[in-house]
Amino acid sequence: MDIKQLQQVSAFLENRPGRLLYLLNVLAEANINLIAHNIVDASDFGIVHLLVDRPKRALEVIRDAGLTCSITNVIEVVIPNEPGAFVEQVLKPLANAHVNIEYSYAYGVPSSNEAHIILKVDRIERAVEALKKG
C-alpha cells in the first residue's frame, strides 16, 4: 500500500453563486492542475479543499486573488479499488490506533484498479504508523 503525506490547499469561500468558479478560475489561469477537491459548507460560508499539482504556487495565486487560504497536511493512501479494501486497510487500522478522521474524500483512476483516499486526521504521525502496520 502506498502512503504519502501531501499538502492540501484549504480556502475560505462565501456560499453564494460564482465563488467556486472564481476560485477555480484563478487556478486554471495559473495553469495549476486540480487533482481532487471537496467542499465543506456551513450554510453561509464554506471551506474548499483542493488537491493540486503545485500547492505552494496555488497558495500564492489564491492569496493574490484576495482570498483566505492555508496549507493543510493530509495523508493519501492508494488502495485496490475493490470491496472491503477501504474498511480493512484504512478504517480498521486507524480505529484501532484511536485516530480520528476529520474528513476524507477519494478519487479513482479508471485506467488502473486503484483508489486514492485523502484523509485529514487528528494525529498524522500515528495514523501513518498504523496504516503502515496494517
Place this chain on the structure above:
Amino acid sequence: MIWNRERETMPRSELEALQGELLVRQVRRAYEGVPLYRQRFRDRGLRPEHIKSLADLRLLPFTRKADFRDNYPFGLLAVPRQEIVRIHASSGTTGKPTVVAYTRGDMEVWKEVCARNLAAAGVTDEDTVQISMGYGLFTGGLGWHYGAEHLGATVVPVSAGNTKRQIMLIQDFDVTVFVCTPSYAIYIAEQAEEMGVDLRQTKLRIGIHGAEPWTESMRREIQTRLGIDPYDTYGLSEIIGPGVSGECAYHSGLHINEDHFLVEIIDPQTEEPLPYGEKGELVITPLTKEALPLLRYRTGDITRLNPEPCPCGRTLARMEKVSGRTDDMLIVRGVNVFPSQIESVLLQVEGVQPHYVILVDRTHGAMDDLEVWVEVSEAIFADDIGHLRGLQSQIETEIRETLGIHARVKLVEPHSIERSMGKAKRVIDKRDVYGTGERPASPE
C-alpha cells in the same frame, strides 16, 4: 387633557424666571456633589456664584456620554448611595453601560413628566395601558409604568416580546393604550393579521411610541393598521428616561417639560447656541434631578425648537421629531448601538481584526435585523468548519452580552467589504429611520 395646568400653561416669562432659579440651585448641586464638575469649573476659572440667571447658561461646561464611561459606575452621582432608590442603565460607547440613578425625589419627577406626556396624548384614568417596552435596566418599561399608574390608569405590565400573548391581552383586557416602539407597533399589526385578528376592531385607541426614530409613513401605517392615534415621545436615560417631551393632540411637535429640562440647540461643530427655529444638536440641563445633576448634556440628537404657544394651550416649547444624529449611534429595536461597541467586541475575540460592516435592515416585517459582517483573515482562518462556526457564535454571544441584542454574524471573504463599499463605510442603515429618503445600496 393637561395634567399640570399651572406648569404646562405658564406664561413664558414666568417659566424662564423659574428656570433661572432652578438653574442656579442645580449648578450649586452639581458643583458641590460631583468632583468632575468642580474640576471643570476650576479649569475654566468658573465659580457657582457666577451663574446668576438663564443668560449665564453658556458659561457652563458640556457633559458628554464619554463622561459616564470615564466615571463608571457612580462617579457622576451627587448624593450619597443611601439616597438612591433606583438604578437604570443603557448601552455605553464601549463595553461598560451608561449608569443612571434616581433619588425618591427624582422618581416623583419622573412619574409626573410621564403622566403629563400620557395625558397630552389623551390618556385618562379610565384607560387600560399595556406597556410593551422592556422592563428592567432599560428605562422605557418602568418609566411609563409609574407614569401611567400616577395618572390612575390601569397598567398591564407585559414588557417586550411574546407577541401572541400581547395580542391576546389587548383583546381580553380591553386594552385602550399601547406603549411600544413604533417598529414593534407595526410588527404586532403584522402578527395580528397573520393570526386573523383585526386590531382595528379592538378597544385600542392610542399609541404611545418612542425609544427610536420613526418616519411619517410609519405613523400613517400604525394609524391605519392598528386603528389608533400614534403619539411620538422623546426621552433618554441620561436625562430621566421617557418623559422629556411628547406630542399633544395637535401632533405639531413634542412639548418639552421645560420646568424640569432646560433645552438649548447648539451647532455641534462650533458648540455655539443657535436661535429658535434653527436645526442643531439638542443639549439638555435637567433642572430638578438630584442624583444626576448633569450640566448641558450633549444628546447627539438633531432637532429644532419652536417656542410659539400651541393651540392646545401649552406654553412649553416644542421640539421637532428628531431628524438625525451628530454621531454614528444606531438605534436597533429601541437599543442604542455604537459601532465602537461592536468594534471592541471584535477586538476582544482573539485574532479578529476590526474589518467589519454593520448592516441594519427591516427585511422581515417591521423589526430591525442587525448583521455584522466580519472578514475572515488568515489570522482567524483554520481548515476546520467547527472552529469557524464557534468563532461566529462566540462573536454573537459577546455582542449579545455587551449590547443586549441579537446580531447575526456573517463571516465574509477578505476585501469584499472594501471592494463593495469603500473602507471608511462601516455602517449601512437601510431602514431610512429619519425619513430622509436615502436608502443606501446593498453591499452585494
